[in-house]
Amino acid sequence: MELFMVTSNIHKFVETREFAKEYGIKLIQKNIDIQEIRGTLEDIIMAKAKKAYEEIKTPVICDDSGFFIDSLNDFPGEFSRFVIEKIGNEGIIKLMENKESKGAEFRCMACYFDGSNFKLSLGIVRGKVIDEIRGRFGFGYDPIFIPEGFTKTFAEDFEIKMKTSHRKKAFTGLFKKISETK
Numbered sequence: 001m002e003l004f005m006v007t008s009n010i011h012k013f014v015e016t017r018e019f020a021k022e023y024g025i026k027l028i029q030k031n032i033d034i035q036e037i038r039g040t041l042e043d044i045i046m047a048k049a050k051k052a053y054e055e056i057k058t059p060v061i062c063d064d065s066g067f068f069i070d071s072l073n074d075f076p077g078e079f080s081r082f083v084i085e086k087i088g089n090e091g092i093i094k095l096m097e098n099k100e101s102k103g104a105e106f107r108c109m110a111c112y113f114d115g116s117n118f119k120l121s122l123g124i125v126r127g128k129v130i131d132e133i134r135g136r137f138g139f140g141y142d143p144i145f146i147p148e149g150f151t152k153t154f155a156e157d158f159e160i161k162m163k164t165s166h167r168k169k170a171f172t173g174l175f176k177k178i179s180e181t182k
């Protein structure tokens with residue numbers, strides 16, 4: 001089975017393509033320019049999937065993700081892309097300087113839309129923010145995040161990211177739901 005993944009982020013696509021293989025799904029990247037609405041991860045991704053379907057008239061999958069830091073009241077959350085573009089991981093490290101609690105999580109909302117039905121699946125990975133940038137793999141906040149139970153950042157150990165990430169959990173759940181209804 002082939003499915004279109006709507007994203008302009010090659011990192012997301014490469015990660016998700018691996019998870020899809022386990023379910024016999026071949027992913028094809030579709031880069032469609034869609035203006036994101038404001039709202040929760042769920043609102044954002046359902047609106048995006050709907051617009052993408054209207055354009056290509058074929059079932060689509062996509063995801064909206066974010067980085068949520070406990071001591072910053074879940075900031076940057078839904079603003080993760082904007083914040084990393086503006087202040088980078090250096091800026092986050094500065095904001096965290098005097099914070100005792102370092103807890104944080106990535107959340108990923110994966111979505112499938114076939115023109116009439118939505119399927120959604122949420123994946124979360126908990127961990128902590130560190131005070132330096134470590135590693136060269138992955139993207140975004142990966143170099144400052146260590147998942148619970150490990151000592152390396154997602155950007156230092158990409159295998160750990162592929163096994164434990166928010167995206168892995170979200171899409172495994174989504175692909176299971178899709179396979180069950182085929």
Ligand code: IMP
Nearest residue numbers: 063064065066080081084139140141142
């Ligand atoms: P998007 O809106 O789903 O494209 O994601 C928003 C931002 O969250 C991205 O630009 C990244 O900075 C960050 N992000 C999302 N997923 C990840 C990830 O797996 N690792 C690191 N950062 C991520």
